[in-house]
Amino acid sequence: MATLLIQDPIFRQHRVPPGHPERPERLSAIETALAHDAFAGLTRARAPSALPDRILLAHTAAYVNELQAAVPAEGVAQIEADSYLCPESFAVALCAAGAACLAVDTVVGGAAANAFAALRPPGHHAETDKPMGFCLFNNAAIAARHAQDKHGIGRVAIVDWDVHHGNGTQAIFWSDPSVLYASTHQMPLYPGTGAMSETGVGNIVNAPLAAGDEGDEFAEAMGERILPALEAFAPDLIIISAGFDAHWRDPLASVNLKKSDFAWATKAVMDIADRRCGGRIVSLLEGGYDLTGLADSVAAHVTTLMQA
Secondary structure, eight states: OOEEEEOOGGGGGOOOOTTOSSOTHHHHHHHHHHTSGGGTTOEEEOOOOOOHHHHTTTSOHHHHHHHHHTOOSSSOEEOSSSOEEOTTHHHHHHHHHHHHHHHHHHHHTTSOSEEEEOOSSOOTTOBTTBOBTTBSSOHHHHHHHHHHHHHOOOOEEEEEOOSSOOHHHHHHTTTOTTEEEEEEEESSOTTOOOOTTOOTTTTEEEEEEOTTOOHHHHHHHIIIIIHHHHHHHOOSEEEEEEOOTTBTTOTTOOOOBOHHHHHHHHHHHHHHHHHHSTTOEEEEEOOOOSHHHHHHHHHHHHHHHTTO
16 A cells, blocks of 8 residues: 655645745645655645534634634734734645544555645644644644544554644643653753653653754654653554654754654654554654755655555
8 A cells, every 4th residue: 555645735825924934835845855756656635624523623612713713804914922824724724634634534444554744734732722833723633533533543642753842732632541642852942841741641751852962862762752652552543743843954943853863763653553553654744944854854754654
């Protein structure tokens, strides 16, 4: 079976102010990288819009209504310190969640070995009732709940290697032992959460990195905390919050990973997936703001997924 790649021009319609790092050009860089002949074997799909009940798996109805009401008739509106809406943003966010759900459906249904969704806006900072850090809906959380609700998946693990801690995902699953949230990220750094002492009901595993850390420290954090927790949890499905802003070129943090580090981490998670859940992995794009670093890292990530 092939790897599924979900891409859609609609994701470029979410507009932000000039100079904002979470810009449409991110996806253009990824699309150019994945247009290479080396990726001809991918199965490709567009992103459907998520039904409202899928969003409500992770967010309150009041929040969804407030977000929709905040959409401007024209221009760009700021809704919190780092997050913005344009007239198309709500529809785009629905498609980002829809892409996450389609990836789950395809992988759990056995039509693809694994999947990567090149989506935006990202999601892991969004909490049940508020946007944060460029994020409107929590795509990974919606995907996990969708897998449980629609497909009867019992245990879902979310592995997050974005350089910023996924406070929203952690908060959503804080008291839910059916979902493991395991994150490695830079600390101190936005959003200020992600200490090792934050453990939920034993289902939260944080492995912070320090500014200046490189591939060796990343491998240590993964190998000593993230991967053992993932193995012990024995998930039925693994979701990757695939941020690539720990790349050395990225302007928003100070971890110095290379594309080979992301390839290694992908393979390490795949090995556990092969042992524990029939190889079922759904990967969802989060951060990554240097266009060259992002494109190179995504290409390495997808190349590794294709080796399933």
